[in-house]
Amino acid sequence: MSETILKSAEAASAPERVDLLAKFDPIIQTREALLAAGVEDPFSLVMDEVLSPTQAICNGRDTILLGTYNYMGMTFDPDVIAAGQAAMQDFGAGTTGSRVLNGTFRDHRDVETALREFYAMDHAMVFSTGYQANLGIISTLAGKGDYIILDIDSHASIWDGCAMGSAEVVPFKHNDVEALEKRLKRVPEGAGKLVVLEGVYSMMGDVAPLKEMVRVCKENGATVLVDEAHSMGFIGEHGRGVAEEQGVLDDVDFIIGTFSKSVGTVGGFCVSNHPKFEVLRLVCRPYVFTAALPPAVMASSATSIRKLMHGGNKRAHLWENSRTLHGGLKALGFQLGTDTPQSAIIAVIMPDLEKGAMMWEALLKEGLYVNLARPPATPAGMTLLRCSLCAEHTAEQVQTILGMFERAGKAIGII
């Protein structure tokens, strides 16, 4: 009885609880409005079955995948699968520990060796995701009093790495070499400077002018980090990315990458020639305070990376696919993110979110999956349908895709 009295007394005097989720009401409303219009929910698609790197059963329909980042089609490579199976058999399902304690197995070491071979660099460090690689490396490299200078269209993981650290953060206009240079020159004397760039910007699929940017960084004594998440395995003679393609890889201090795209597994990494690189394993919190990836993932990744070193023919076919799709969509009258095909990503610009969602759904009903991207992920408040091609898409599939875009675009009234 005394308990009930206590409770009701509390209820009478307790201040009203603020609903911490109330701030997201506008997002809930936008989503509800979209669904009320009868559109299939673009953000809760389920892959019931995955048949190959380019085909799946999505929401019950046979679907061509054109929005998966599986650029080199490694997810179903027999050697990649076999390596993972063997490692799971021999080393178990998981690591149950941090890389710096009990979580470094034979295959974690081996995948770091594979990365050093792939990039021909001295050091490699594997994180649980690419997101954590950016979070950890950026927040650890730039400390209090240092300056991080970054492209305004940088990936969320780069921004979050900035937010987690205590450096001064200075953005510059997307891909604008002059804006970068001006800011570099204004950094107070004696302060450390970290410039963060990406090879391919994943929203529009455009490439950075790394050659000029890296030169400007070096002239101004800055350390350069390039995130090559969307170019690894595909761009550059050895698939090392845009920095390789533009001949400046030797001048880049840190490369960040991910296994979740061309490599076809999951994980993130940083490679570098910096002589003191190994200390980062001890001081980088998103590396230390999380469990190491399962051995199966490491063995699959190492096999995939080594196969990507010899992926010249696949790279050539992927470029063909990119050129065909870009040229075809342009000819149909779609507005694209880039004038020329610059990467394996082709962004189709939608007039607004509503039309974008309708077009996304029409394509899904045709049997095509693309990424619907919208603010805040996209620049300038745009709604995009992002197509990412795979080296395993056949020339016929690309033609089929163009036919689907034509029918859906006409039905929705975009072309």
Add this chain to the structure above:
Amino acid sequence: MNPAEVEERIRTLIEPFNKKGVAVEPATTFAGDLEFDSLTVMDFVAAIEDEFDIIISMNQQAEIDTYGQLVSAVHKLQDS
């Protein structure tokens, strides 16, 4: 440059961004009164940085809500 001179230059710079012709006073806020979105903020900050040859980091921008705060921050930065 004294505060009045800084203020005068910023007043000129803000004009093309003040699309609705809001009367700008020290207490005018960028997000609320002037309705600056993140892209406008970037372009406006870049214009000021170029004019005064300074850097206004995002950390510093986070402390600036009003026109008056901006003028005094820029005055301090271009002095140092």
